[in-house]
Amino acid sequence: MNETTKQPDTPRSSVALQTARNTAKVAGAFALIFLGLLVANFIGTAVIGPRRENKMAAMRALLREDPTDEKLLADIRQLDLRIRRDRLWRLDFARKSSYALLGSVALFLAVGKLAGVLERQGPRPGHVADRSAEQIAESRHARWGVAAGVLVLATAGALLLGLQGPLAFVKAEDSGPPYATMEQKNHQWHRFRGPGGGGVSSLTNVPTAWNGESGAGILWKTAVPLPGKNSPVVWGKRVFLSGATEEKREVFCFDADSGQLLWRGDVPARAAVAEAEIEVMEETGYSASTTATDGRRIYAIFATGDIAAFDFNGRRLWHKNLGIPESMYGYASSLDTYQDRVIVQYDQADAEAGKSRLYALNGLSGDVVWEAKREVPNSWSSPIVVEVEGRVQIVTLADPWLIGYDAATGTELWRAEVASGDVAPSPIYAGGLVMAIEPYSRMTAVKPTGQGNITETHVAWQSSDLAPDICCPASDGRYVYVLDGGGLLLCSNIADGTKVYEHELRDNFMASPSVVGDKLYLLSEEGVMHIAQLGPEYQEVAKCELGEACFASPAFADGRIYIRGEKNLYCVGGGRP
């Protein structure tokens, strides 16, 4: 191209060339005009539109506060009409103008091309030289060009690798299922009264001395934003609680080491709940149900029937309402988890109403995996997930049935008629027996291995020595400990239910007893923890005062006890274990 000599510039003044140039100028001018109009239209849309939308939003907010304001309603309608008319007009204008602009550009290009053709000078090549050197150089440059291309591709690939990294879920392939195993749960306090719901921990380093008022032995104390009777749930370095009033429902996550409130998860009310009047007993409150975790997510249910799941960072994954429960004292059953399913014992109304259910909800989505219809009235006990002879069962207790379900399918395995009335204490599984309490009446031990109605065949023993109305029993596998609200502690043989001893604690109790290592922990409503040695006779180890009323059962972790007071959450124990 360089060697080609061009003719000297001799501008053609042909009519065609001039016409093409002038037409190009006119088309360009039109294009600019349409462009200006479109820019103005764009600015109008981008600036005025949002301003009016904001005004509309503000007016709507005002109307929500006072829905009877007819003038405001008329103004909103007027503004809405203006917004819509304006936007339709602008869209129409933009469409027409863009066609005109494209037409102008097309004309400009066409006549510009024509002018270019008319202006074009013919080539006038000069002397034909040997171009070998030039062609060799071109080939060399081209090779380097390809090499540069390779370099660019390699750099792009390296950047891609560096920026994106490997697929995260592939690494997670070996990290097990998206939920904690039962073995992992056994080392945590993942539900009401810990693994199996029996209030049992094998830890031997749990504190036995503290004082809430002086702060001795207290690692931290943090105010809980909303009231609730539910117990702490502990998973790793996180402690979970829930709280609620008539208006609000929240889940709280505390740092286990510092007590810092890490996040609060709001559970909004569904419209039906917001409008309904839900009556609960003051002693029960709106948040008596203890949360549960599957090691990945935390689940909470409230007296309104609202159930929600949060991830460990406080992001609400799902929320649904199971229907406002018809519960005489207010819904209080705690949750449990099986694999990535959350287990909900949703007993309500009379048995004849047929409204009671046991649900297994998908922890990831909240969808019902299975549900089992239950011929029982409202109850306040909690389901337990236990492994019996290699099979995982969900055991529930309500008037009159103690029922074992297959955890995987929800199929009923067995049932025993052991209770009546308002059932609140949850069953426990220890020593191969399920212990169930009929308040003020009896405790029954059942072998959970049969099929169908096993009342006549699998009841190991019954005892009428003590049957509390709220507190659940606890067992170390040899003895069963039962505590009533008035402070009477009964110790029985698990083998046959015979009484071993009785002891009067002279305190009131709502929290259930816990068996930790070789000790029995009994937390009174006054906040006094009675610690006794396990065994055939009552031997007091210590009495520790918290200085705050307590209604919830404590949670036990490595070297620590988490106690929910009426207003504060306490961590008893040392620093980082």
Next chain:
Amino acid sequence: MARWRYILITLVCLFALNVASLAQERFPPPEFETDYVRPTTTMPQPEQDIWEYVAAGVLIGALLLAAHLALKRRSRKAIFALMLFSLVAFGFIRKGCVCTVGSVQNVALTAFDPAYAIPIVVLIFFAAPLVVTLFFGRVFCGAVCPLGAIQDAVLIHPVRVPNWLESSLRLLAYVYLGAGVLFAALGAAFIICQYDPFVGFFRLGGNWNILVLGACLLLIGLFVGRPYCRFLCPYGVILRQFSRLSKWRVTITPNDCIKCRLCEDACPFGAIRAPTEPWPGKEYKIAKVRLAFLLLLFPMLVAGGAWGGYLLRDSFARMHPQVRLAERVHLEESGEVEGTTDASDAFRTTGRPSRELYDEAAQIGRRFAIGGAIFGGFVGFIIGGKLLALAVRRRRSDYEADRASCFACGRCYEYCPKEHERLKLGEKAVVART
């Protein structure tokens, strides 16, 4: 004036795109307080099959006509007219679909996915230009392809792209072809369609980023002839190879080349090759050593490319929607991201355990490990082949249109004095055979 013209065009194109994107804006339906029932949304019926076959027939007709105009009639004006017809017919009327360029992906998918049956019309759109190219060269590019036509229409002031830049940029088309086939074959995406830069213009609206990409290519196309066709078009890569084998081909001169050099700068696409002399003696020895070195380098480039492609397997796999979903769900479950997406929400409503999703995605990831290695090996092969081609000197005695690069647009005819002579004498052109 020229400078202002270009500035003006630049501004106009950019804002025209902005307007096109604005036209997509909508607002929510009114909140009716009466018992008005909103009509259900209806979807337009798919086009009748007959029109698909009509389109395929028009394509074949246009291809044969283009071959006639380029090789027999040698008329740039007629080719230009046919090009404008194709721009309107296959671009604006058919909205750029079915697109021959994109049909490569359908063929790739049907080759690797037995569950996918390629529509016969798509197969025709893919195969007809290839068959015609085997006989007549790239007449499809010159007069039938709407993507080429829209670029050709805006070319006003062509400048020559240096050889070294042309050589390196052309690699992009091979990479694009490889990636397009890889992602289509493994069911990840039809990226050639997704990133079709001009379909937004044909449809008068579309994705903002793609419109900007198209506008940029058109702006470049004012000065650089057909940038997409030369440096990006994946179908063009296949046509290049077919054109090398074509039975007949476009020639600059209708009969004999007199080496007048008048055509030297005629091609805005840099497809005219000047005559070459034998290697100078000293260069010949160096060239032999270089060729030997590049021959040794060739397998290493293929192996290195395959290794690089294998390393990038996860990045490639992310193009697959299932893999992206699995990654998103995992990030959500591990708390590494906040919020959910429509896709992750939809997945959760299925009730499927995420383990299943991860397993599926991992399986797809393994396929991408193989596919990535093949893709990388292909790129290495192309680079090695290109370097070898540049190390070999081909003898040419005349000015020739490069058989692989020539779009058969017919611009060069009028530069040849022999063509003027032919037209004056009313002689028929001699169609060059291989």
